[in-house]
Amino acid sequence: xxxxxxxDKETNHKYDSFxxxxxxxxxxxxxxxxxxxxxxxxxxxxxxxxxxxxxxNNIINLLITPYxxxxxxxxxxxxxxxxxxQPVITYNTSTTLTYDTDNDIQFITGTNYKVHxxxxxxxxxxxxxxxxxxGITPIELKFKEFDNxxxxxxxxxxxxxxxxxxxxxxxxxxxxxxxxxxxxxxQGSHDNITYTxxxxxxxxxxxxxxxxxxxxxxILEKLRIDLVNRINYKYYKFSINSSLDQNSVDxxxxxxxxxxxxxxxxxxxxxxVELTKNIVIPDGFYKATNYISKINELLSSYNITFALxxxxxxxxxxxxxxxxxxxxxxxxxxxxxxxxxxxxIRHNIxxxxxxxxxxxxxxLIADTNIDLINFKKIILTTNLDFQNKTHNEFIGGNTEETxxxxxxxxxxxxxxxxTCIKYVNNEDxxxxxxNNQINNIRFDIYNEKRQKLPLDNxxxxxxxEKIRL
Numbered sequence: 001x002x003x004x005x006x007x008d009k010e011t012n013h014k015y016d017s018f019x020x021x022x023x024x025x026x027x028x029x030x031x032x033x034x035x036x037x038x039x040x041x042x043x044x045x046x047x048x049x050x051x052x053x054x055x056x057n058n059i060i061n062l063l064i065t066p067y068x069x070x071x072x073x074x075x076x077x078x079x080x081x082x083x084x085x086q087p088v089i090t091y092n093t094s095t096t097l098t099y100d101t102d103n104d105i106q107f108i109t110g111t112n113y114k115v116h117x118x119x120x121x122x123x124x125x126x127x128x129x130x131x132x133x134x135g136i137t138p139i140e141l142k143f144k145e146f147d148n149x150x151x152x153x154x155x156x157x158x159x160x161x162x163x164x165x166x167x168x169x170x171x172x173x174x175x176x177x178x179x180x181x182x183x184x185x186x187q188g189s190h191d192n193i194t195y196t197x198x199x200x201x202x203x204x205x206x207x208x209x210x211x212x213x214x215x216x217x218x219i220l221e222k223l224r225i226d227l228v229n230r231i232n233y234k235y236y237k238f239s240i241n242s243s244l245d246q247n248s249v250d251x252x253x254x255x256x257x258x259x260x261x262x263x264x265x266x267x268x269x270x271x272x273v274e275l276t277k278n279i280v281i282p283d284g285f286y287k288a289t290n291y292i293s294k295i296n297e298l299l300s301s302y303n304i305t306f307a308l309x310x311x312x313x314x315x316x317x318x319x320x321x322x323x324x325x326x327x328x329x330x331x332x333x334x335x336x337x338x339x340x341x342x343x344x345i346r347h348n349i350x351x352x353x354x355x356x357x358x359x360x361x362x363x364l365i366a367d368t369n370i371d372l373i374n375f376k377k378i379i380l381t382t383n384l385d386f387q388n389k390t391h392n393e394f395i396g397g398n399t400e401e402t403x404x405x406x407x408x409x410x411x412x413x414x415x416x417x418x419t420c421i422k423y424v425n426n427e428d429x430x431x432x433x434x435n436n437q438i439n440n441i442r443f444d445i446y447n448e449k450r451q452k453l454p455l456d457n458x459x460x461x462x463x464x465e466k467i468r469l
Contacts, residue, residue: 001466003027004040009458017452019443019460027438032469035438037384038430039408040461042423046415048453050374051291052283055451056398057344057374060279060295062302063355066272067334071327072164072224072262077152078133080110089134099124112159116151120144135258137219140171143256145246149239150259151192162232163188163198165262169221170208170240174253179212182254183241184225188233195237201226201324210254219257228323232266269334276339277302285417288313288370291348302333304358313369315349321360338364344397344449348372375447378413378421378455381405383442385434397449404446406431413447430465438464 005021013019029035051058078084083092091097091108098107104122106129108115117129119142130141132150142148163186170182184206187195200206208220238259244251279298286294288308292315295306303320319336338356340346346354350366358364374397381404390407408431411423443460445453 003464005460005462005464007458007460007462009044009455009460014456015454017445017454019445019458021441021443023439023441027464027466029436029466033466034387034469035433035435036430036465036467037382037408037433037441038428038463038465039380039423039425040463041425042380042409042411042458042460044378044421044455044458046413046417046419046421047457048375048455049283049285050372051281051286051348054283054454055344055374056342056400057348058281058283059341060281060299060345061339061341062277062279062304063337063339064275064277064302064333065335066275067269067331068272069269069325069327069329069331070264072264072268075113075152075161075163075261075263077110077113077115077261078131080113081108081115082131082134084134089131097127099126110155112154112156114153114155116149116153118147118149118151120147132256132259135169135260137171137257139257140173140255141257142252143170143240143254144251145240145242145244147246148256149237150256152236152238152261153192154234160232160266161263162266163229163236163261164227164264164268165224166206166227166238167221167223167225167258167260167262168238168256169219169258170210171219171255171257172210172216172253173255174250175214175216176210176250176253177212177214178250179243180210180250180254181243182208182210184222185239185241186227187237187239188229188231189235189237190233192235195235198236199228201228201326216253221258224262226326230264230323236261269331271335272330286372288372291370291372302336304336307363308370315351315366315370316363317356317358317366318363319358319360342398343395344374347397348374373414375449375451375453376412376414377410377448378453379404379410379446379448380408380460381444381446382408383444384431384438387432387434394448394450397447397451400452401450402452404450405444408443410448430463 009019081095082089096109099122101122101124104119106117106122119128130139132141168184186198188198189195206225292306292308305318307316336358350368350370352367356364383405386406392404445455447453
């Protein structure tokens with residue numbers, strides 16, 4: 001005997017993840033009978049979003065640690081080389097002076113720092129250097145463009161601080177009525193061979209301009225010029241660019257009066273209390289392009305950018321950082337980690353790890369390709385006791401994962417949104433069950449992530465058959 005059932009899920013269970021079919025009369029069997037169940041056909045509208053709170057794949061957690069930057073501190077070259085305890089400042093007894101007359105360089109070597117002073121002519125035993133690190137009014141160190149430079153060499157291999165600010169002063173010692181500009185040039189090197197320009201943070205903040213007047217013997221200074229530098233160079237080189245022709249007699253009339261350097265430690269900030277920001281992606285149907293653009297829109301205030309590689313189809317995530325930080329400053333987005341709490345969202349983005357630290361300007365490349373098909377199958381299970389139990393090895397996707405009963409069918413769901421998904425039992429598959437009496441039949445709807453799905457529509461035609469042995 002066969003019992004046919006035609007069920008519209010919307011009748012009693014529109015917003016449920018199950019269908020409970022209550023029989024008008026129990027189906028009972030004798031000892032010489034058994035029961036089989038067979039799904040004849042099924043149809044539903046594919047209207048479940050691929051990104052949603054239901055799937056727990058719509059939240060990106062940002063763990064944010066504010067950074068409060070410390071004030072750059074003076075590099076004490078003065079006391080490393082000079083004895084400042086006496087009325088007349090002289091070299092420390094440990095300081096040595098040497099001369100490279102072939103290359104016209106004088107060396108002043110202290111404990112932690114070594115000064116290289118380049119002049120147009122260095123004579124052995126003749127100290128040409130003047131104490132610009134003290135910077136009193138009489139100091140007049142020759143500092144012409146091309147002819148002169150100063151290199152500060154760090155001797156302490158454990159010194160991880162890096163140059164961050166510079167102050168300097170130029171003294172005009174002649175009567176000269178032409179407007180003259182002087183611009184400090186700063187470079188860094190690891191080997192004293194190849195030098196890299198260290199950018200000035202604010203354009204022309206290093207520029208000294210002497211007006212076109214008759215004044216002489218006065219000093220113009222630029223204090224605490226901010227640099228764009230976070231590299232611990234061993235050598236720092238200082239030279240000058242001038243508006244004067246280097247062969248001009250007047251170029252001799254401008255001298256370096258003062259040079260002071262300020263450094264930041266390797267970690268130039270203190271950390272605040274870590275905060276968690278939940279970035280919620282609105283529920284919807286997404287493809288790769290609008291998924292990336294929506295996330296970028298949500299993360300714009302945190303200076304984080306998602307990008308998709310068109311070749312590998314992998315996402316890269318970059319914390320964009322522009323080093324324009326001037327003391328005092330607190331960076332509200334100082335340290336950021338990306339927290340992806342569920343397997344579903346990690347699967348979508350293609351990242352395996354739960355917590356991912358974002359380093360400034362270093363892209364975090366996903367482990368695998370982007371995949372926004374959050375369930376490729378729809379699975380219909382039942383509470384009936386199969387004689388031959390079905391076996392599954394599904395991986396859970398979020399906290400809603402559960403065990404799965406006996407499976408009646410699974411069908412492909414990777415179709416365009418709002419298309420009708422149809423299943424027809426062309427193979428005439430049926431399942432023998434051990435139940436001796438059936439009062440109701442429970443169907444549960446799952447995806448392959450072991451999560452129940454509240455499909456709001458489904459039409460099912462199934463059949464119960466009693467068979468005599």
